[in-house]
Amino acid sequence: MIFLKKKRRLLNLLKTTVQMIDLIKSKNQSEVINNCQEAVKTIAASLEGELAESETVFNDLQTMYDLLTLIDQQQVDLTSKLIFKMKQLLVLIVDKLDKLIPVKLNIAFMPYKITMWDSLASIYEAAKQDPDCTAKVIPIPYYEIAADKTTSVYEGDLFPNDIPIVPYDEYNLAKEEPDIIFIHNAYDQYNDFTQVNKRFFTANLKQYTDMLVYVPYHITGFGKLIGDAQYITYAISTMENIDKIVVAGQFVKDAAVKYGIPKEKVLVLGSPKMDAVYQATKSGKRIPPKWQKQLKGKFVFALDTNCMYWVNHQFNGFAYVEQVFDAARMIPNCAVIWRPHPLSRISIAHYVPQMLKQYDGLLEKIKNNSNEYPNVVLDESSEYLSFLNASDAYISEANSLSALYTVTERPIIFNAGRLKDRLWLDENCFYRFYDQSYPWYKIAKNLANGKDPKKKLRRNLTSQIYSYTDGTSGKTIYQEIKKEITLKVAGEFK
Numbered sequence: 001m002i003f004l005k006k007k008r009r010l011l012n013l014l015k016t017t018v019q020m021i022d023l024i025k026s027k028n029q030s031e032v033i034n035n036c037q038e039a040v041k042t043i044a045a046s047l048e049g050e051l052a053e054s055e056t057v058f059n060d061l062q063t064m065y066d067l068l069t070l071i072d073q074q075q076v077d078l079t080s081k082l083i084f085k086m087k088q089l090l091v092l093i094v095d096k097l098d099k100l101i102p103v104k105l106n107i108a109f110m111p112y113k114i115t116m117w118d119s120l121a122s123i124y125e126a127a128k129q130d131p132d133c134t135a136k137v138i139p140i141p142y143y144e145i146a147a148d149k150t151t152s153v154y155e156g157d158l159f160p161n162d163i164p165i166v167p168y169d170e171y172n173l174a175k176e177e178p179d180i181i182f183i184h185n186a187y188d189q190y191n192d193f194t195q196v197n198k199r200f201f202t203a204n205l206k207q208y209t210d211m212l213v214y215v216p217y218h219i220t221g222f223g224k225l226i227g228d229a230q231y232i233t234y235a236i237s238t239m240e241n242i243d244k245i246v247v248a249g250q251f252v253k254d255a256a257v258k259y260g261i262p263k264e265k266v267l268v269l270g271s272p273k274m275d276a277v278y279q280a281t282k283s284g285k286r287i288p289p290k291w292q293k294q295l296k297g298k299f300v301f302a303l304d305t306n307c308m309y310w311v312n313h314q315f316n317g318f319a320y321v322e323q324v325f326d327a328a329r330m331i332p333n334c335a336v337i338w339r340p341h342p343l344s345r346i347s348i349a350h351y352v353p354q355m356l357k358q359y360d361g362l363l364e365k366i367k368n369n370s371n372e373y374p375n376v377v378l379d380e381s382s383e384y385l386s387f388l389n390a391s392d393a394y395i396s397e398a399n400s401l402s403a404l405y406t407v408t409e410r411p412i413i414f415n416a417g418r419l420k421d422r423l424w425l426d427e428n429c430f431y432r433f434y435d436q437s438y439p440w441y442k443i444a445k446n447l448a449n450g451k452d453p454k455k456k457l458r459r460n461l462t463s464q465i466y467s468y469t470d471g472t473s474g475k476t477i478y479q480e481i482k483k484e485i486t487l488k489v490a491g492e493f494k
Helices: 004-021 029-047 056-072 080-100 114-119 121-128 202-206 227-234 237-241 250-259 272-281 289-295 317-330 344-351 353-367 385-389 400-408 440-448 473-492
Strands: 105-110 133-137 142-145 150-153 180-183 194-196 211-214 244-247 266-268 299-305 334-340 376-378 393-396 412-414
Touching: 004 029, 004 080, 004 105, 004 473, 029 056, 056 080, 105 121, 114 121, 114 272, 121 133, 121 272, 121 473, 142 344, 180 202, 180 473, 202 211, 202 237, 211 473, 227 250, 244 250, 244 473, 250 266, 272 385, 272 400, 272 473, 289 334, 289 376, 299 317, 299 385, 299 400, 299 440, 317 334, 317 353, 317 440, 344 353, 353 376, 385 400, 393 400, 400 412
Parallel strands: 105 133, 105 180, 180 211, 211 244, 244 266, 299 334, 299 393, 334 376, 393 412
Antiparallel strands: 142 150, 142 194
16 A cells, blocks of 8 residues: 555655756766666556556656667657656656545554553544554553663553554564654653653654654643743653644643744644543443442542652651541541552652552552451552542542543542642632641531532533543544645645
């Protein structure tokens, strides 16, 4: 199959041949003729099996080859008129091939962690449904980096059975030449916890594609970051290798542009992660069978602790988590699902290894249904949708998951004493864990008993700062990137 990149190369070769015709009268006539003939042969060979044999373009290419042979053998007079007609014929071949070869896209999706596949999943679904596209998923290997060792990891075998996987060691980038590559990790050597194999660094991928697209594995939270912190994502040199960066909202683009990312490189198209949450939660709360025994019939709080939580809260981190667990212990109809970030243990081992024993001990007690933690469920699964949709309220900081949870319009309690001027959204829509006038134990008890005074304030909250929150982000991203690559190529042929 001739994909867009190959089509472009063939047409460019023809255009170069047109330019070489003007050099036939030079001292290196035989060499020029030979180069032109090799170009014609290469084009003809590339078209075999791709176009019907009856297509006149093959006759046109043969005519050009024969003319070049006659000129080389000095059997025809090399006049200006003949040179003009040869150039006209080549231009005609360019026009014919441009019309005959349809725009077919060869797209590679290169995730590295299964837990982050949701940042690309709905784009893949849109590409898969396009008859003018071949979409392949190539999970790439990575390394987990801790203070004492580096571990090689590959998660290709963890992907759903309905997603055909291409093993990374069987995917030849030089041969495939994907028109578009989608990635969700652009940090390369700058990631301290997980680093993809160097073969798949952005600089290497860029050599093989005309459109390297970065769709972040996280969604930028609606908490306002102070100073240069809001630009940290765009402070690494790898952004120069990216053709398009997809962001969830205009406020994210504004931060990127302020840092120096060209505005045309940043596309405000929402996040496929919101597509996943929208689809999973649009029918209401649902508890998976594995948690029915502990959660059925109860008001469920979902507790999220982020990747760096234990590093940033070395003194009060465990006390806070224990207070959340108190709700499941002291309020009869309450339960808690705790989901530590998948990289939590790595970050603890890397930065605060002295906390590792206490962290592992807490996890072990919950896993073993210790009497200390009744109705507390530990979620270490590869997907977080069950965690979100099995809950009635969410407890966290202003991070990626809290941004996704706004889609559900359920209560959010922030691990904060004050919110004023700290959020891109109205702080009155949220509860505060350390609010002295309305403390955590009252919030928990009232929500469990159906008292939720902020409910009306949360309606349509997500769409106030994020785009395409109705489940259409992935489709929109695919359509926009397809348009971008098509226009880019078309512009080169003008």
